[in-house]
Amino acid sequence: MMNLLLVVALLSGARCSAIWGPKQVSSAVNGTVTIRCGYQPEYKDKVKYWCVERLLFLCQPLAKTDGSVTDSSVSLSEDKSRGTLSITMRDLRQEDEGWYECRIQTTEVSIGYTASAVYLNIDRDASIPDLQGPENIIGQLTSETTIHCLYSKDYETHTKYWCQGARRRNCSIVVSTDSPQTRGRTSIRDDQTHREFTVTVSDLRAEDEGWYWCGIKRTFHFSDKLVPVFLTVNSGGSADMKTAKTATQPGSTEALDTTTARGDPTETRAGPTETRAGPTETRAYLPGGTAAPTSSTKGSSVGVWVWSVLRWVLFCVMLLCPVALTCWEMGPQRSPTPTG
Structure with a gap:
């Protein structure tokens, strides 16, 4: 059971207060948006990255602080003295709308991480200042x-x-x-x-x-x-x-x-x-001082919250099903009832 809990912690990441950022940000088509995430001082020497969620639990890195992953439309900078990670996305398209994450890689392999999820809304009717x-x-x-x-x-x-x-x-x-x-x-x-x-x-x-x-x-x-x-x-x-x-x-x-x-x-x-109207810059300052986005976002914030919870419930179900099946198969075998 302890091993199972360890695997869950590594896969899901410790989503306490290690890293934080805005829940939602908005921009216009062809616009620019900057997101700033804050993190605790003990993580200043860890690799940080910005990723986009492609499947239910897979997040594709777009930029990393160690330079191992780059994207022409995304720039990433870090201020270790203030504990902030700044991500700027440019020339946004409608298909860029969706879930993204600020992540800290806590182990040598990418399976271990702690993250803060951000929903990027693209407003096609907004003007660019x-x-x-x-x-x-x-x-x-x-x-x-x-x-x-x-x-x-x-x-x-x-x-x-x-x-x-x-x-x-x-x-x-x-x-x-x-x-x-x-x-x-x-x-x-x-x-x-x-x-x-x-x-x-x-x-x-x-x-x-x-x-x-x-x-x-x-x-x-x-x-x-x-x-x-x-x-x-x-x-x-x-x-x-x-x-x-x-x-x-x-x-x-x-x-x-x-x-x-x-x-x-x-x-x-x-x-x-x-x-x-248009792109909103959202800043995360020093620990505990994250600024909330000021522009309106598409859809209901309740729906965003429900999806955040639902995807982890589905993840736990998917993880526990094979374990339950294994335990059932390894259970005591009953002898067939003799027939007269």
């Missing part, structure tokens, strides 16, 4: 944080920048992809192949907290593409608990709640007034 970025970023004092801003194909050769200030009209440019790309503790890098520019701020300080903007230059300054980002600097000593902070949205009195408690997989946010 020209520029998108995270609404909130939470970083630890003295640590480093990276902001990812995605843009459409039309802006591949345009200058991108990162500016600071509550008002978009007169925000102060900190760094730009033309010059300077590095200023003080802040740097910017443009990846035109993946249509993404990243801003990195090192040695975070309390005065770094506030409103910033991911920006793309156009012909006239007033027509620049801008997306607001609020940076919260957590001064607490523990990375497992983020202190509640309230930020005022640019140009309004609406409060932005960035409270995230350990063990709560959702983050409640009142975002900027600008409404954007």
Whole structure:
């Protein structure tokens, strides 16, 4: 019986709190989506990978952190210091909709793993924004944080920048992809192949907290593409608990709640007034700080939950049937009743 339980644990993976991520994310056809999964520090040296579920219990790897598996439309990066795994899928098609998993390979062979399942919904009616970025970023004092801003194909050769200030009209440019790309503790890098520019701020300080903007230059300054980002600097000593902070949205009195408690997989946010349909970036921060997807998803969340449970019930039945049959065959044999 102990051997059977061990096999079940290896095949199904320990789905406790070793790795976590969003339950559902959405994007548009031809769009881009980024999923971030968090994991516990003891798994930082293990191989992580992103896979798509093809059959009931088989998950085909699309990208691995050791580089042994790659896919042209999928990029995977890992931040071991923060315990996060970032997966970006581009040029999405309708057939990409379905179940995926963030996985940690816990043994030398792929039979042992721990995973977090994610359902990707493709909305054929959604429009793709020209520029998108995270609404909130939470970083630890003295640590480093990276902001990812995605843009459409039309802006591949345009200058991108990162500016600071509550008002978009007169925000102060900190760094730009033309010059300077590095200023003080802040740097910017443009990846035109993946249509993404990243801003990195090192040695975070309390005065770094506030409103910033991911920006793309156009012909006239007033027509620049801008997306607001609020940076919260957590001064607490523990990375497992983020202190509640309230930020005022640019140009309004609406409060932005960035409270995230350990063990709560959702983050409640009142975002900027600008409404954007299309790809949603879902971030998983430090342990216990996973942000829930903000866009609507196709189908019922109850159905997703039922399928998550049902597939493991079916798996257990399939596993136990041969065992039960073997036990029945090895049971005591009855002698035929003598006939007079």
